[in-house]
Amino acid sequence: MYPNDGFRELERQECLRLLAEVPVGRIVHTRQALPAVLPVNFCLDGDGAVLLRTAAASELVRAIDGAVVAFEADQVDAGTHSGWSVVVTGAASVVRDPAEHDRLTRTGPRSWVPSPEEVFVRIEPDLVTGRALVGGRTLYGLPLAD
Amino acid sequence: MYPNDGFRELERQECLRLLAEVPVGRIVHTRQALPAVLPVNFCLDGDGAVLLRTAAASELVRAIDGAVVAFEADQVDAGTHSGWSVVVTGAASVVRDPAEHDRLTRTGPRSWVPSPEEVFVRIEPDLVTGRALVGGRTLYGLPLAD
Numbered sequence: 001m002y003p004n005d006g007f008r009e010l011e012r013q014e015c016l017r018l019l020a021e022v023p024v025g026r027i028v029h030t031r032q033a034l035p036a037v038l039p040v041n042f043c044l045d046g047d048g049a050v051l052l053r054t055a056a057a058s059e060l061v062r063a064i065d066g067a068v069v070a071f072e073a074d075q076v077d078a079g080t081h082s083g084w085s086v087v088v089t090g091a092a093s094v095v096r097d098p099a100e101h102d103r104l105t106r107t108g109p110r111s112w113v114p115s116p117e118e119v120f121v122r123i124e125p126d127l128v129t130g131r132a133l134v135g136g137r138t139l140y141g142l143p144l145a146d
Numbered sequence: 147m148y149p150n151d152g153f154r155e156l157e158r159q160e161c162l163r164l165l166a167e168v169p170v171g172r173i174v175h176t177r178q179a180l181p182a183v184l185p186v187n188f189c190l191d192g193d194g195a196v197l198l199r200t201a202a203a204s205e206l207v208r209a210i211d212g213a214v215v216a217f218e219a220d221q222v223d224a225g226t227h228s229g230w231s232v233v234v235t236g237a238a239s240v241v242r243d244p245a246e247h248d249r250l251t252r253t254g255p256r257s258w259v260p261s262p263e264e265v266f267v268r269i270e271p272d273l274v275t276g277r278a279l280v281g282g283r284t285l286y287g288l289p290l291a292d
Contacts (some may be wrong), residue, residue, distance in 0.1 A: 024224060028174050030185045035235065070182060
């Protein structure tokens with residue numbers, strides 16, 4: 001978060017509630033020493049961890065397994081200049097426990113692009129931050145929603 | 147981009163055309179040694195550079211001025227599992243040339259949250275990559291759009 005920049009910070013529980021409302025977020029990581037970002041569909045585990053499902057052989061898995069990543073989701077209304085953004089920062093790891101894999105096969109996210117061999121990736125919710133555009137003022141005649 | 151993962155890679159010109167259609171993207175950088183991502187409104191310069199406008203004293207400016215960052219925008223339809231994502235990777239820098247600042251004051255992006263003292267940030271389009279969800283197959287009975 002960037003304090004004092006005109007946005008309102010959101011509490012962890014509000015962040016998780018908002019995250020649960022959207023199907024797609026963006027996983028931010030490093031690839032070949034450069035910043036990289038990739039949209040993925042996801043769901044939240046009961047403890048607020050972000051769950052992804054992807055091909056076991058994917059470059060994404062190789063890039064993030066064991067790394068600290070950021071996962072971002074947002075909803076922004078360009079018409080009213082209102083919206084929110086939530087970022088979960090934590091270690092990403094492939095789910096290797098067979099029982100946990102079975103549980104996520106039943107309850108976890110489903111791939112939009114299925115692969116013969118898929119894995120689940122879990123991002124620990126070590127740091128959950130969010131911001132909303134603060135309302136109450138107008139900009140170029142447009143109201144900013146609360 | 148992650149080849150062979152079921153997505154179609156987009157050419158640079160197609161990426162820039164798509165970027166020009168959306169008002170908001172996400173700037174990916176490093177903050178206190180952690181991956182960070184922040185949605186911002188933006189516009190494209192004639193050469194494909196990404197232009198942002200923000201408070202001169204913002205933490206974002208301190209975090210990215212002089213750094214290589216990634217800027218991502220996307221449009222995803224969760225209903226049809228179709229969409230695209232474009233990433234511009236390059237050096238970010240505050241526009242310090244007065245003539246260039248004047249030009250961008252007239253033609254550049256406008257802040258959604260105005261500040262008394264604002265600067266323009268330019269992200270060089272050194273690397274422009276994009277991907278679209280490839281159609282033609284079905285997933286859980288839902289058609290994947292082309």
